[in-house]
Amino acid sequence: MARYSDDVSPYAGGTELLLAMKMHFADYQHLVDLKRIPELRTIIRRDDIVSLGALATHATIADDAIISGAVPALGALCSSIANARVRTSGTIGGNLCFAEPRADPPVLLAALDAQLVLKSARGEHHISASQFIIGALETLRAPDELLLRIEIPVTACNIRYERVVFGHRTIAGAAAAIPKDPANKPRIWVGCIGTHPTSLPTTERYISANPASLDDGLTHAIATDIGTLDIVSDEDASADYRRHLAETVTRRAITAAADKKGTP
Amino acid sequence: MTSSTHNISMTLNGEKTNALVEAHTLLIDFLRDAQNLRGVKRSCDMQICGACTVLVGDHPVSSCTMLAVDADGADVVTIEGLGDRDNLDPVQEAFLEFGALQCGFCTPGMILATKALLFSNPTPSRAEIEHHLSGNICRCTGYQKIIEAVESLAQT
Numbered sequence A: 001m002a003r004y005s006d007d008v009s010p011y012a013g014g015t016e017l018l019l020a021m022k023m024h025f026a027d028y029q030h031l032v033d034l035k036r037i038p039e040l041r042t043i044i045r046r047d048d049i050v051s052l053g054a055l056a057t058h059a060t061i062a063d064d065a066i067i068s069g070a071v072p073a074l075g076a077l078c079s080s081i082a083n084a085r086v087r088t089s090g091t092i093g094g095n096l097c098f099a100e101p102r103a104d105p106p107v108l109l110a111a112l113d114a115q116l117v118l119k120s121a122r123g124e125h126h127i128s129a130s131q132f133i134i135g136a137l138e139t140l141r142a143p144d145e146l147l148l149r150i151e152i153p154v155t156a157c158n159i160r161y162e163r164v165v166f167g168h169r170t171i172a173g174a175a176a177a178i179p180k181d182p183a184n185k186p187r188i189w190v191g192c193i194g195t196h197p198t199s200l201p202t203t204e205r206y207i208s209a210n211p212a213s214l215d216d217g218l219t220h221a222i223a224t225d226i227g228t229l230d231i232v233s234d235e236d237a238s239a240d241y242r243r244h245l246a247e248t249v250t251r252r253a254i255t256a257a258a259d260k261k262g263t264p
Numbered sequence B: 001m002t003s004s005t006h007n008i009s010m011t012l013n014g015e016k017t018n019a020l021v022e023a024h025t026l027l028i029d030f031l032r033d034a035q036n037l038r039g040v041k042r043s044c045d046m047q048i049c050g051a052c053t054v055l056v057g058d059h060p061v062s063s064c065t066m067l068a069v070d071a072d073g074a075d076v077v078t079i080e081g082l083g084d085r086d087n088l089d090p091v092q093e094a095f096l097e098f099g100a101l102q103c104g105f106c107t108p109g110m111i112l113a114t115k116a117l118l119f120s121n122p123t124p125s126r127a128e129i130e131h132h133l134s135g136n137i138c139r140c141t142g143y144q145k146i147i148e149a150v151e152s153l154a155q156t
Helices: A019-020 A058-063 A066-068 A072-078 A082-089 A090-099 A105-111 A201-211 A215-228 A241-257 B026-035 B092-099 B106-121 B128-133 B143-152
Strands: A006-009 A032-033 A043-044 A049-053 A115-120 A123-128 A133-135 A147-151 A159-168 A168-181 A187-192 B007-010 B015-022 B053-056 B059-061 B073-076
Touching: A049 A066, A058 A082, A058 A090, A066 A072, A066 B143, A072 A105, A072 A159, A082 B059, A082 B106, A090 A147, A105 A159, A105 A168, A105 A187, A123 A201, A133 A147, A159 A241, A168 A241, A168 B053, A187 A201, A187 A241, A187 B143, A201 A215, A201 A241, A215 A241, B015 B026, B092 B106, B092 B143, B106 B128, B106 B143, B128 B143
Parallel strands: A006 A032, B007 B073
Antiparallel strands: A043 A049, A049 A147, A115 A123, A115 A147, A159 A168, A168 A187, B007 B015, B053 B059, B053 B073
């Protein structure tokens, strides 16, 4: 990676990279095939951390017993991403590193407070999933770094991801992680509406202060947060429509998690 | 663009196949042009429509968005590998019986996607069939008969 500097890309599932190269959005003389490193596919649980190899495919995650036991919301999401062919090839690490603004997993992983472990010849580097993506197709990964694994804390939370899909992509998605102990801070994230996932701090504070109430105050808090965001218009949805959907999916995710329909 | 070439070896429709391919050759181009397997259809070219679906190790992939070198060592099946006129695969029989095709362009992909579903889940519910096949587009909109055909296979 270091030898070819900016003329090289890591390559795994290819579901985003090969499309980008076919459309000439990206042009690399060198691809480094990470699929030859089987260790990058490992999914293991150590105490209260699930370590998810960056090369685990969506299909593998959807069928994995550790994931369905510890973070079932992630398994459920991965079983319905895109289509069966994308789920066969596409990897969770590729999904994060490509940072496609309409991708669902980054939103949920941010709400799960996952930590990303990257490595280069310079050493290992940990970064929170909630800070990793900084814009459309932009992350804090340095060109010579590889994402090795995603570490997901297994906490006593009710977690729910809700989304609206139009055609083959999500037009609004929201993740709610609500601790069973109201003393702990809830994490509410929204995505697929702008350039990258964002947290909803007013909503989080409202839920902390009013753990049992799913009332107009919550609706108002959500609208306040989402009103501050830059929301994109495109051929699938206008910004106004996306704003409405974002408020709706956020409320649905919180309601489902608070009702404990959300899985632990 | 300069490109390296690679020797690859795969089981293609049950037969050992060796070939020399360029690093950037897509699996769809290798199958259609080098192997003359024209049942692999190119349509959207972006992994949405499913017309180019082939099986790699019993899993469905879009051959338009996979490099041929990545099929090295794999077991690859195209529609030509399933059956012939006199000896159809059960999925092909079901599509014929239920009239589950109109223009036929999506059919190879639909049949291979169905094979993949039945490998992983031999008794899918109607909802599971609809979920799995939602990634394959029939531009004639002939979905009803396709789903009925697959349901008939799930019940046996």
